[in-house]
Amino acid sequence: MKATLAVAALAAGVSAGSVHHRHIHAHAKKGYEAEDTCGCTTVYSTYYGEPTLIFPPAPSPEPTTASSTQVVVPTPIPQTCPTTGVYTFPATTITLTDSTTVAVPYTTSVPAGTHTLGGVTTVVTTATTVVCPYATVSTSEGVTTSVIESTTYVCPSAGTYTIAPTTTTVTEDTTVTIPSVTSYPAGTYTQPEVVTTVYETSTVVYCPFDIPTPSSSSVETYVAETTPVETPVYVPETTSTPVVETPIVETPVEVPTYPVTTSVPEPSTTSSKHTPKPTQGSPGKTPAKGTPGKPWAVTYTPYQTTPGGGCKSQGEVNSDIAAIAAAGVTTIRVYSTDCSTLEFVGGACEAHGIKMILGIYVDEPGCDAGNPSVTEQISSIKAWGKWNLVSLITVGNEAVLHGFCTPSELAGLISTTKEQLSYTGPYSTAETVNIWQQEEFSSLVCPVVDFVGANAHAFFNTETTADQAGQFVKGQLDIIDNICAGKEGRVMETGWPNAGQALGLAVPGASQQAVAIKSIVKELGDKAVIFSLTSDAWKDGNTQCQCEQHWGCASVLGINM
Template sequence: MKSLTFVSALAAVLLLGTASGRPLNAKRAVTTEVVYVTVSVANVIVYVDENGAPYQTSTAMTTNDAATSLIVSSTTSDLAPPTLESTPAAQLPSTSDAPAPAPGPTLSQAAPELAPSEVVPPPAAVTSTAVENQTPTEPTNVPPPPPTSTPEEPTPPTQLPPPPAPQPSVIDSQDNGHSNRLGMGVTYDPFTGSQDSARCKTEEEIADEWDKMKDYKAIRIYGMGCNIIPLAVKNVIQRNQKLMAGVYMSTRGNGEDMTQVIQSLKSAVDQYAGGNWDVVQLFSVENERVNDHDMTVSSVVDAINNARGQLRSLGYNGPVGAVETVPATIQNPALCEASDVVMVNCHAFFDTNTKAEDAGQFVKSEIERVKSACNSKRVVITESGWPHQGDANGQAVPSMENQRKALDSIRSNFDGDIFLHNSFDSTWKSDWASSFNAERFWGVIH
């Protein structure tokens, strides 16, 4: 009986030990398996023309390899489903609910969109040569070659690179540069002779002609040819006049070096004016080079900034700019913005509908257009006149009487900030297709 009781007790203890034992929850070794999945994706490319209309579609197959990590237990019993840890780049849609390919790129997506400032329409063709001065400008040592056989329209504005930081202008911004207005002026060149035998005027000839120009308040010269800079500074000081100086720039082989011109001007001011720059009231870097397709707008803007920087460092604080025709100025606002004052050549004779007695009113209306385009900046008319000999251009007829009428009309509309063109006949020049055989006969002093 005791044995039976002992056996029963032992069995109970064994059963109790089994029931109260720790659950089977041993840690399982975990391994990570990396599975590479190759997926082929179709890229649809739609080609469009310049108007945005599709004209071709193509499909390109690309292959992407995505790495997927599988975390699994080392045991084979009671395994939970494997956990997928995919990187965002490897998240792939199923084939059953894959979205449709994105639309093909449009023209603006295929290439960077141009900024508005980079899309510049070409200027309208010039319909009248009335505002284009076709007389060649002054070169360095010899007269420049005659202009092209046909009048040229202004060069389309080019895409401008960021210009160098301009030197600050000392002109009062409150009056838009209208201070220090010039009196009635006249243009002057130091050449004489004929086209085949042109030469520089002597110092005595220049002094004699300057005496004949004594009633004009300002004289314009175009460059440094024939040593004109020191002679001009000397003569204007002796007659209490002002000077508009400039550099004859060109890409056609006969242009002047800006630094050399400015240094010559500095030396003349030091020698004859005691270093007082007040004698020089304007400085131009070119004459109608944009209109004549000789220089780009950006190169002219760079030249203005370059000249201003050099002149400021030498003590000149007056206006610096470029001389252009009316249409070239209006169609290229960068020229207005870069110049301290706007400088334009404007000749009523080249408008077939303008009579001599209406020349002043025509020029005035053209200058109003320039002011409107240039934010009411001060405008100086650097050439305006009428020939006394040559062929008729419609209602514009050259003659001594008509020149007198035209000049009277100009004077009645302007009392300053204008240079009559030219002081004396330029017998060294030659005619061209649209000069109406008048190129040599613009002299206003007889």
């Protein structure tokens, strides 16, 4: 079921994760040797500017209003939260009287090995000389500074050239910093107040600035002057590459613990402060809604619910789907193709008039169609091809949150999946709301999805009681409705455990689960997938909340198993 909860805005996204086959909640030397195969001649000159690697002090460990350090340009401000709790980052406004070009440091996660990052990609249509700035770093007397250097390329023919990338070698999975040339026009930039619930110690939160209000009619929107080779993304510094579990159904999966917040201030109820400017794009395809008074869908995995686990038989799957249909739930969400999902579950859905939300699961680094697990799933779905049963397809379930994909990799995988499958209905992914709110994520993923799919669990917000679950999740839906312009949001996972340990005001229990799910269905049932049909004893019960085995809610939904 759910896994590591990185950063979730109080009215913006709590985390819930999964592991494939178990679906639980799992500047080295500078690259002066720019590509010379084109026969280009390179001449370098250096321009040093103001230092831009600015690290503001960490906010108070107590969940009170946090302070931040003024920055000279409107780059997202990194804030370190040393303990769990609710943090408030006040609004910040920066006014630039002149256009400013600086080297902005970005971070990205990379596996062990040698990587070519950064630089500038230039396309020329004829023999020409290209003069452009690029970003790098300079270290002097222990001080690291981002600087902008200029290079001249004399290219003898048309083609695409990579100018001045940086070669970085790391011995283990880590996060590296990549400077990138970024230009800001004159104008006023505002970073709105952000109220964030932190579930892990030493979490780093990035607070982005809104698109600027121009200071004159001649200033247009912010546009970076150069295009990096690899789009850098922000990754919380506490995120590490999870251990890849062996994809065998019989083996229980280790579930991360959930730190409990014991002291938190009154939460903010203004969700608009957390909503980024919608990303432009064409309107998407809208998934069908559920039956009024019923959840849109319920999650289903064809696994035995006993401690040993294992795959259910065809007869057992058919019995489960028949019970779901009899209760008036019209759609189920599956995560992958394991345990004969397409054959057994698909066949039962076809027999009982149930629609399917198909999933392509990414459970290890290798976020592309070349990953054997991903290849197998796409091939199986393509061969199966019963599109009349498919309501929509999700590519990845919290794959970015858990470090299996970068935003650019996920966007590429979604596009590749669309190309390989003949399904013409809606596609999306399932990430937590705080991941969707990151501009680096939404700018890349919004253009390739048809709607915004997000997992939102009220239980992991320590300030939410069971009767407030529907209101909380509805707030999450309101946020994601405004992430991608013209594309509505859907909640791909939400629920409440029927047993376990309390997390602040969030108390598990059978009666609390009934109250929470009733309130969720009332507020947004026709746009929400309820997690999950059954409680699963094969999951790890030794977690902070001790709730991983107890999310089954069939009886609450009137499903007689």
